[in-house]
Amino acid sequence: MWLELHDNNGPVFVNMNAVTHFQRVEGQRRTTLVTFAPKNADCVTLQVKESPDEIMEMLWDED
Template sequence: MWLKLHDNNGPIFINMDTVTHFQRVEGQRRTTLVTFAPNSGACGMLKVQEPPDEIMEMLWEE
C-alpha cells in the first residue's frame, strides 16, 4: 500500500509494505520510518512530517 507523505522537500510516496516500523521523533510531530527491501537486503530510514497517529489513520482508511 502506498501513502503520500511529506518530507522537507515536499510530497513523497512510501510503499508501506516495506516499512518495518515507525516512531515519533522525540519532541516533534515528525515520524521516522524504517524500510526493508527483502530482495536486496537494503534498509533505509526516512523522516516525514506526519505524526505517527496521522499515518495510522491513513492506513486504516485504506
C-alpha cells in the same frame, strides 16, 4: 499500500508494505520510518512531517 507523506522537499510516496517500523521523533510531530527490501537487504530510513497517529489514520482509511 502506498501513502503520500511529506518531507522537507515535498511529497514522498512510501510503500507501507515495506515499512518495518515507524516511531515519533522525540519532542517533535515528525515520524521516522524504516523500510527494508529483502531481495537486496537494503534498509532506508525516512523522516516525514506526519505524526504516527496521522499515518495510522491514513492506513485505516485505505482499508
